[in-house]
Every structure is written in structure tokens, then in C-alpha cells.
Amino acid sequence: MRIAITGTHGSGKTTLIEDFADQHLNYEATQEPYWDLAEQGVALSDEPSIASFTEQLNSNLENAG
Structure with a gap:
């Protein structure tokens, strides 16, 4: 689960x-995807944005397996 x-x-x-x-x-x-992406050098907005959330969601879906 x-x-x-x-x-x-x-x-x-x-x-x-x-x-x-x-x-x-x-x-x-x-770890939450924001920090995973930050450790990989991906620059994400400090302020919430659709683009930032989409990038985090896509990363999470790729790693969900």
C-alpha cells in the first residue's frame, strides 16, 4: 500500500x-520529488507553479514502479 x-x-x-x-x-x-529533483540539479520555482508541480508529478510517476 x-x-x-x-x-x-x-x-x-x-x-x-x-x-x-x-x-x-x-x-x-x-523523499518528496521536489528535493529529489533539486539534488539532480533541476531548478524549480520557490513559489508554487503549474510547471513546477507538473515536473514533480512526472518525476514521481517515473519513479513509482
Whole structure:
């Protein structure tokens, strides 16, 4: 089963995921696509945009397998 967490910046998504993963060791937490792309050198907008969300969605779909 996959669980997706969504929300605005600073709303506690990462904290929720980390706390959940600490209590449910059979689940694996993955880094959000924004940071994966940033580590690959992809420049994404600091402000939310359709283009940025589309790039992150496409990256997530490619890595979902």
C-alpha cells in the first residue's frame, strides 16, 4: 500500500511521515520529488507553479514502479 501526504509548505508533512515511519517499520518513507529533483540539479520555482508541480508529478510517476 502507498500513502501519499500532501499539504502546503511548513504544514508538518515531513514530521508526520517521519513519526509514522518510526511507528510502522514495515513502511518506507521516500523523499518528496521536489528535493529529489533539486539534488539532480533541476531548478524549480520557490513559489508554487503549474510547471513546477507538473515536473514533480512526472518525476514521481517515473519513479513509482
